[in-house]
Amino acid sequence: MKSTVIVYICCLCLLAFSCDSRPKQNPKYTPATSATDSVINSGGKVAVENYREGARMIAANDCFTCHRVEEKTIGPSYREVAARYHFNDGNVENLAHSIMYGAKGLWGEREMTPHPGLEKRDAMEMARYILSLDTTNKAN
Known part of the structure; x- marks a missing residue:
């Protein structure tokens, strides 16, 4: 009787551990590709x-309110910025400054909203990403 109870408890434990209730990872994204990467990058x-x-x-902040990677919306596309x-x-320093403190007149009359809560190093990481999108390799 005692061994039957132990076997029964062991079976219940195995059953509990084998039922993984965590959500399955989206098979659309490989381990090297996150949903954020897919949203941010074209193609x-x-x-x-x-x-x-x-x-x-960039994805974690409000940047996509005014910008897109490929197309101009309220502000220039990131590819336009990178090409310029x-x-x-x-x-990198100048773009990070614009991200943190805002800018006006660089891309028309619209004013870029400041993001003073960003750390400089974070704004610089964002600027590096944006400038890495240049596919033209030429200056304007």
Whole structure:
């Protein structure tokens, strides 16, 4: 009788551990590709590993209210920004400043909303990601 109860308890434990109630990962995304990467990058491409954190920060903030990767909406597309400014330390610094403190007149009359709560290092990561999107390799 005692051994039957032990076997029964063991079976219940195995059954409980075998029933994984956690949601299954979306098979659309490979382990190297998150849903954030898929939203941020066009054509299913993922951000280059060096700039993925900046891409995640853009998705986590309100950036998509005014910007898209490929198309101009309220503000310029990220590809337009990347095509205009070469990827260098000075442009990363300037773009990070615009992200944190806002800007006006660089892309028309609309004013870019400031994001003063962002840490400078985070704004710089975001700027690096944006500038990494340049596919033109030419200056304006």
